[in-house]
Amino acid sequence: MxxxxxxxxxxxxxxxxxxxxxxxxxxxxxxxxxxxxxxxxxxxxxxxxxxxxxxxxxxxxxxxxxxxxxxxxxxxxxxxxxxxxxxxxxxxxxxxxxxxxxxxxxxxxxxxxxxxxxxxxxxxxxxxxxxxxxxxxxxxxTHEEVEWAFVEGPKLFRPDLFAEFIALLPEDERSDPLTAYLRRLADPDPAEQAPVAQAWAAYERALSELAPAQTRLTAPVGQSARLPPTPIVEGHYIRNDFxxxxxxxxxxxxxxxxxxxxxxxxxxxxxxxxxxxxxxxxxxxxxxxxxxxxxxxxxxxxxxxxxxxxxxxxxxxxx
CATH class of the missing domain: 3.40.50.1820 (Alpha/Beta hydrolase fold, catalytic domain)
Incomplete structure (x- = not known):
């Protein structure tokens, strides 16, 4: 040992x-x-x-x-x-x-x-x-795992966080938030891409802990305004079934x-x-x-x- x-x-x-x-x-x-x-x-x-x-x-x-x-x-x-x-x-x-x-x-x-x-x-x-x-x-x-991680699981166990996650989307896109987020993550326009990338990163961070220090989709104090990298690359892999x-x-x-x-x-x-x-x-x-x-x-x-x-x-x- x-x-x-x-x-x-x-x-x-x-x-x-x-x-x-x-x-x-x-x-x-x-x-x-x-x-x-x-x-x-x-x-x-x-x-x-x-x-x-x-x-x-x-x-x-x-x-x-x-x-x-x-x-x-x-x-x-x-x-x-x-x-x-x-x-x-x-x-x-x-x-x-x-x-x-x-x-x-x-x-x-x-x-x-x-x-x-x-x-x-x-x-x-x-x-x-x-x-x-x-x-x-x-x-x-698998697609099943992605749907669970970002939609079905949070709906059941973190409904408040899920509601905040989909609130960033137009109302007519909230029935399929994963597709809407993935489309915006691939958008080259920073005005479209940056807000959802920041929200996606904060969402994953909050879902990663059993008793999360962060319970809202806000960036941690002191975090750089730089575009978070994981959502961009991760979105690319999800869109292509990994x-x-x-x-x-x-x-x-x-x-x-x-x-x-x-x-x-x-x-x-x-x-x-x-x-x-x-x-x-x-x-x-x-x-x-x-x-x-x-x-x-x-x-x-x-x-x-x-x-x-x-x-x-x-x-x-x-x-």
Whole structure:
């Protein structure tokens, strides 16, 4: 078990670089831990949110050589917010490009929310390159999950927040708010795009915690007026069904049978409810599903980060 004191503070990368992956995209990639440690890859959520300092804390620096990168259009990668050649298949190819660039044969892959979607898709495409999976808040990229996360779930459990979310739309569009929001998120006119992007980001943030500090669609104090990136990239992926065939990830879960893993799942995750994690665990078979009581969606929910650190240590020892 790693010494928690070693990973309390975000770790400084021992190296960082921009990596050209084609289609005009340059990815920001950083390395933390030790160069001769167990190779691990972290996949951030969103899509579009970028890797965060807190994600570095998941990896014991005395044991792991962890790579974190900002996916196409996200964070410090260039061009920022680009949707050109920004698909699930492109991101899978980028992961392989990173692996080959660093001369890694096989690695542990870690991801949460959208990062779990990408981790599953990558592992199903290249199972021989993955020696373990640790994932949080499973999202399988289906229309049913999107409708639940943004419409049906909030209607039932956060009706006040849902009412505020649809109030930004003309009355005749409120019966199908998801379509209306997605159309505006794709609008190049800042007057149309910016208000719904800010509302979407605040909505997701409020839905991600079991006991949210923020209960209204207002930006946190001190937040930059810069257009939030996640809604723009996320909207692009939702409009394109995450570039996946219907039920693709569950259909191909048999390809994960040779890969050990752990799923860490908040029992009261409103955005990515346990139904998807349970379905994947049953289809996968070679994994342990750990439900965290009194936890919602966010990695910062009580007990979630601790469970991830322990799971990464556990699966990392099996290489």
């Amino acid at each position: 790693p010494d928690q004191a070693m990973i309390e503070e975000p770790l400084r990368p021992f190296d960082a670089r921009m990596l050209a992956v084609g289609d005009g995209h340059w990815l920001y990639v950083e390395e933390v831990g030790r160069r001769d440690g167990t190779p691990a890859l972290f996949l951030h959520g969103g899509p579009g949110s970028g890797a965060q300092h807190a994600h570095r804390r998941l990896f014991d620096p005395s044991r792991f050589h962890a790579l974190l990168f900002d996916q196409r259009g996200a964070g410090r990668s260039h061009p920022y917010l680009s949707l050109t050649a920004n698909t699930t298949q492109s991101l899978i190819a980028d992961i392989e490009a990173i692996r080959e660039h660093f001369g890694i044969e096989r690695w542990l892959v870690v991801g949460g929310s959208w990062g779990s979607t990408l981790a599953i898709a990558y592992a199903e495409a290249f199972p021989e390159r993955v020696n373990g999976l640790v994932m949080r808040a499973i999202f399988l990229g 570039f996946l065939e219907p039920d693709q990830l569950l259909r191909d879960a048999h390809r994960l049978h040779g890969i050990p893993g752990v799923i860490v799942q908040g029992r009261y995750d409103l955005l990515c409810p346990p139904k998807s994690a349970y379905a994947l665990s049953q289809a996968w078979g070679n994994c342990r599903l750990q439900l965290i009581d009194k936890a919602g969606h966010a990695m910062t929910e009580p007990g979630v980060t601790e469970a991830l650190v322990a799971a990464i240590s556990e699966v990392g020892e099996r290489r």
